[in-house]
Amino acid sequence: MQLEDLGYNKYFEQFRIEQNLDNFETGRIIAEHKERYIVKTTQGELDAEITGNMRFTAKNREDFPAVGDWVALMTYDTDFAIIHKIYPRFSVIKRQAPGKPGEIQLIAANIDYAFLVQAVDRDFNINRLERYLAICNSSHVSPVIVLSKIDLITESGLTEIKDMIKLRIKDVPVIAISNETQQGYKEIKEIIKKGKTYCLLGSSGVGKSSLLNNLSEKAIMKTGAISESTNKGKHITSHRELIILENGGLLIDNPGIREVGIADTTDGLETTFNKILILAENCKFKDCTHTSESGCAVIKAVDQGEIDKSSYDNYMKLEREKAHFASSIAERRKKEKTFGKILKDYHKKDIKQRRS
Numbered sequence: 001m002q003l004e005d006l007g008y009n010k011y012f013e014q015f016r017i018e019q020n021l022d023n024f025e026t027g028r029i030i031a032e033h034k035e036r037y038i039v040k041t042t043q044g045e046l047d048a049e050i051t052g053n054m055r056f057t058a059k060n061r062e063d064f065p066a067v068g069d070w071v072a073l074m075t076y077d078t079d080f081a082i083i084h085k086i087y088p089r090f091s092v093i094k095r096q097a098p099g100k101p102g103e104i105q106l107i108a109a110n111i112d113y114a115f116l117v118q119a120v121d122r123d124f125n126i127n128r129l130e131r132y133l134a135i136c137n138s139s140h141v142s143p144v145i146v147l148s149k150i151d152l153i154t155e156s157g158l159t160e161i162k163d164m165i166k167l168r169i170k171d172v173p174v175i176a177i178s179n180e181t182q183q184g185y186k187e188i189k190e191i192i193k194k195g196k197t198y199c200l201l202g203s204s205g206v207g208k209s210s211l212l213n214n215l216s217e218k219a220i221m222k223t224g225a226i227s228e229s230t231n232k233g234k235h236i237t238s239h240r241e242l243i244i245l246e247n248g249g250l251l252i253d254n255p256g257i258r259e260v261g262i263a264d265t266t267d268g269l270e271t272t273f274n275k276i277l278i279l280a281e282n283c284k285f286k287d288c289t290h291t292s293e294s295g296c297a298v299i300k301a302v303d304q305g306e307i308d309k310s311s312y313d314n315y316m317k318l319e320r321e322k323a324h325f326a327s328s329i330a331e332r333r334k335k336e337k338t339f340g341k342i343l344k345d346y347h348k349k350d351i352k353q354r355r356s
Contacts, residue, residue, distance in 0.1 A: 117202035138268025194248025
């Protein structure tokens with residue numbers, strides 16, 4: 001196997017040369033287990049850990065490796081290595097860490113496309129779909145909407161869902177599939193290309209593992225039986241893992257995501273709700289909040305039916321989450337700075353006392 005088979009390209013090779021990493025082996029992280037990693041190289045798979053210095057100097061979770069990362073490592077045994085450096089990421093999918101204000105959880109790195117999977121029988125939620133789109137757009141990852149379990153609803157029901165998506169989401173491919181009959185699989189396989197990396201995002205039980213198993217033509221991920229009370233398969237993926245498909249595509253499965261907290265500090269929301277942002281340029285006030293101001297072009301468009309009211313409400317909710325996340329980061333950094341100053345003053349005082 002060549003590194004190019006794992007998605008390696010000129011972008012990473014240039015970094016390797018510039019950083020003088022000739023004495024290190026290059027590999028890609030294909031699985032993570034609580035700061036223990038499995039790295040795939042041209043020689044095979046290795047268990048790996050990061051150096052103590054990397055752990056000590058890490059400022060936040062983004063300074064640690066994630067599934068999909070390219071790393072420079074040194075092998076110390078036939079199947080064990082130490083990771084010394086993470087290559088720069090061209091994309092990273094992340095969200096707010098559940099229950100940890102201002103902190104980020106990395107989902108996967110160096111992703112080209114994300115399959116946003118929702119089951120059409122009970123799981124479908126257009127607001128959550130827009131959340132996933134905002135995450136993809138802020139991560140510079142191309143989204144593809146996948147509607148699963150279409151064998152469980154009528155044709156008219158599926159058409160209704162597709163029409164709902166068309167009303168609120170533009171220019172994003174929508175593929176309807178059945179994991180039982182494999183209807184729609186041809187369309188998905190046409191998107192998957194050798195050397196490109198894809199990520200599965202969705203709630204638990206929507207059929208992500210069944211999709212992965214069918215695409216790989218192997219029983220890689222275990223899937224549970226469908227519950228008669230919920231019509232949901234028991235999704236038992238417990239960790240993120242990168243799988244090489246038969247056609248050379250690279251697919252990352254993820255545990256079901258219950259909370260999709262926005263961790264967007266760039267332009268993800270602006271891209272997702274582009275129509276609202278364009279209209280906002282015509283607002284009477286430059287600092288318009290689009291809530292109650294007179295002369296607000298956005299509110300006017302909502303009242304006149306140019307913008308879907310539910311989409312507007314979802315946009316405002318996500319904007320509040322984005323602002324709260326930004327303020328949480330600022331507050332945490334302020335506390336860290338204060339603590340650092342206290343620690344520095346303590347060391348100065350300690351040195352002074354020793355000299356006296």
